[in-house]
Amino acid sequence: MSSSRNHIDYWIACSGGADSVVLVRLFKELGKSFGILHCNFKLRGNDSDEDENFVRNLAAEIKVPLKVKNFDVQKYIKMNGGNTQLAARNLRYEWFDEIKSKLEANIVLGHHKDDQIETFFLQLRRGGKLKGLSGMPKNRANYLRPLLDYTKGEIYNLAKINSWFWREDVSNKKSDYLRNLYRNELIPAFEDVESIKNQAIDLIEGFQSLLLLTEQYLTDQYDFSKELKVSFAKWDLMPYWMKHILLSKSELFPISVKEVERLRTSEKGKSLKTQSKAIWNEGDGFLIVNSSDKTLDFNCEIDLIRVEEVIFEEGIVFIDKDKVKGALSIRKWEKGESFYPLGMLEQKKVSKFLRDRKVDSSKKRSHFVIVDDSNQIVGVLKMCPDNRFKIDEDSSWAYRVKYLS
Known part of the structure; x- marks a missing residue:
């Protein structure tokens, strides 16, 4: 990220709770x-508005810039589905991503060790794979979590x-949401709970290394x-969690490993x-490409020349x-269209012709056909x-159709 005299390097997400307030105070001290x-x-x-007022006063007290955004969670759910917590999370991170990109800054989050442990057990319950069980990283894609080593x-x-x-969110005391249930009731119910927490952290760190x-x-x-080719031989040897990460790094979410299988x-x-x-x-094997690769822009030159000028x-x-x-003129070919390939007396579908020419399935639709005024x-x-x-021995004039780029 760029840094200059007036550039703000970090934007701290502050709810008004103890963890994010401590984060703000520490950054000020530093x-x-x-x-x-x-x-x-x-x-x-009213509690939501009082949280906002608290944060506004905090920013004014320590003299730092503040950005506040109001969200309509119920409207989001009606349009996209999901539950309240998921909708709030998606809205929050969409805004953070926008800030991060436009302002070229890091987003700092107040997650702590207890949040990490809760996330681990929630992922375990959902059948989380390697990435889920690795928990929240301290630093990834300019999202920073400097409090992960410290308990609540x-x-x-x-x-x-x-x-x-700080402001206390009284809703955190209720076990209405699954995370709160784990936080308030299930994790504290373990015998020797501190030992269990330490083991969870050890597992998380091991999964992060893996x-x-x-x-x-x-x-x-x-x-x-670039365009990615993965042979079936290599794919079949990969463990499930490696396939999951391969799809994630290929930006194929939400396609699942089961769908690819x-x-x-x-x-x-x-x-x-x-x-x-x-x-x-x-x-x-598999070929992974940009969806846009299937509709290529092209530049074509069509000239009318005498047959004597033809150079193949x-x-x-x-x-x-x-x-x-x-x-x-030039256009994309349509499904089911046929023509008579050079030297052949029988029709062949364009798709079959391209397949016989060893054109990758993903590239077929990026080929164009030449048509006259009757289409x-x-x-x-x-x-x-x-x-x-x-053209043949009786031809006098020919159209020369040259693909440029």
């Missing part, structure tokens, strides 16, 4: 350049010693910034798509002018003319 972010979800009536008790004690006041090693291994094996046993040419990515079954070169298609109706296919761009429209 002389850091920071601002405060506050989310008002309007879920607790240690943070409260620090606040009390320094007379740092996650880092796995991500490094996959980064060494594959270039995720089904794709693995489907016929060649089948695919799964997200808004930005697609994964294709290529017969001997790879990628240039020649069409007899007198055999076509009107001018030529008749007279050739396939970069490949060949339709046999009925080729």
Whole structure:
């Protein structure tokens, strides 16, 4: 992240609770350049507004910038589904991502060791994989959690010693939400609870190390910034959790490993798509590409020349002018369309022709056909003319169709 005299390096998410207030106070003590972010979800009536007022007063007292955003959680749920906690989390992080990107800053969160332990047990209950059981990282994608090594008790004690006041969220005392149930009832019910917590932290740290090693291994094996090919032989040898991380690093979420396993046993040419990515079954492996790669921009040059000027070169298609109706143009081919490939007396579907030419399934739709004014296919761009429209010994004039880029 860039840093200058007036640039704010850190934005601290502050609810008004003890953990985030301590974080704000510590950053002030350390002389850091920071601002405060506050989310008002309007879920607790007057208490929500009092939390906002508290944070506003805190920012004014220590003279740091403040950004406050109000959210309509119920509207979000109606539009996107989910529950209150999930909706609030998504709204919060969408805003944080926007701040992080626009202001080129780090987002600092007040999660502590007890939050980490609760997250671990929640993930365990949900059948979480390696990434979930690794918990929250201290530093990832410019999200910082500097309090993860400290317990809630240690943070409260620090606040009390320094007379740092905070707001208490009384809803945290209720076990209505699953996290609160674990926090208030289930985890405290363990015999020798401190020993259980320490074991959980040891497991989390072990999973984090394994996650880092796995991500490094996959980064060494594959270039995720480019088109990605994964052979079935390699895929079949990967443990489930490694497949999950591969899909995550390939930006294929929310496609699951189970869905890709089904794709693995489907016929060649089948695919799964997200808004930005697609994964294709290529017969001997998977091909992962940008969804946008399937609609390529192109630049094409169509000239009318005498047949005597024809010089056959790879990628240039020649069409007899007198055999076509009107001018030529280029368009994407449609499913089910056929033509007569050069040298053939029988029709072949464009899709079958491209497959016979060993064109990857993911790239078929990025090929274009040449058509005349009647929309008749007279050739396939970069490949060949339709046999009925080729130049021959009786031809006088030809269209030269050259793909430029």
